[in-house]
Amino acid sequence: QIGAMVPAESFSLTPVDAVFVRMGAKDNIMASQSTFLVELAETATMLQRATCHSLIALDELGRGTATSDGAAIAHSVMKHLSTEVRCRTM
Numbered sequence: 001q002i003g004a005m006v007p008a009e010s011f012s013l014t015p016v017d018a019v020f021v022r023m024g025a026k027d028n029i030m031a032s033q034s035t036f037l038v039e040l041a042e043t044a045t046m047l048q049r050a051t052c053h054s055l056i057a058l059d060e061l062g063r064g065t066a067t068s069d070g071a072a073i074a075h076s077v078m079k080h081l082s083t084e085v086r087c088r089t090m
Contacts (some may be wrong), residue, residue, distance in 0.1 A: 016055045016088070020046040023059040036064050043077060047085070054087040 022042050027035040039061070046056055061077055062070025081089050 013055075015053075017051055017053040018049065018055070020050060020054060020056045022046065022061065023057065025063065039063075040073075047077065047080060050081065050085050050087050052086045054085070055090075056081060056087055057090045 022039065025035050025039075027033060027038055033041075043058075043061065046058075050056055058074075058077070062073035064070075065073065078089065081087055
């Protein structure tokens with residue numbers, strides 16, 4: 001849960017150039033956009049715009065798909081962010 005207490009004596013975070021967040025389910029049915037389409041579009045934006053100085057928070061990526069499909073999407077996105085973009089990710 002975001003906002004939950006994390007016991008620590010200190011914490012430091014260097015400045016970031018952008019913060020990208022993808023959490024929760026939302027759709028835009030009036031524009032014929034499913035929850036899955038909106039999720040993928042937002043994730044694509046993160047993959048295109050993030051730099052090594054960005055902070056990305058993702059939650060339940062690939063939700064609403066078959067288990068293996070969701071796991072493949074999440075794995076691919078996380079692998080790209082960690083090996084190619086090399087940004088901070090939660």
